[in-house]
Amino acid sequence: MMTAPGQAPTVPPGPRHPLDPDPARASKARAVFALGLLAALTGLFVGGVVPATVALQLARQARREAYASGGFLTGAAWLRRGERLAWTGLALVAVTVVAAVVVGVVRLAEAPYGQDFAPNVD
Known part of the structure; x- marks a missing residue:
């Protein structure tokens, strides 16, 4: 086999064993992406917490299964x-919660303290 100077020689892949499964995309990979996208889209409405946590848990399981499959599960x-979108959704939820707390504290600080009586009441 001839190669150009400076290139590493290429080795043709060995024959596959007949009982080896065909590489297939992990079904959990698609679910992680869909849940991560849903989390990113609903993150500002604080509804993104649930799909984001489910997506991160599924991603963890999918990585374990892909590692155990020896390369026959794809979809990394x-x-x-999906993980990036899930973390984005969680970050948007955190921003929303912090903004709501700040707005609540400011409104509470502006509210009159105690009972406000008329000027002619002792």
């Missing part, structure tokens, strides 16, 4: 994208 790119 979908997992990464």
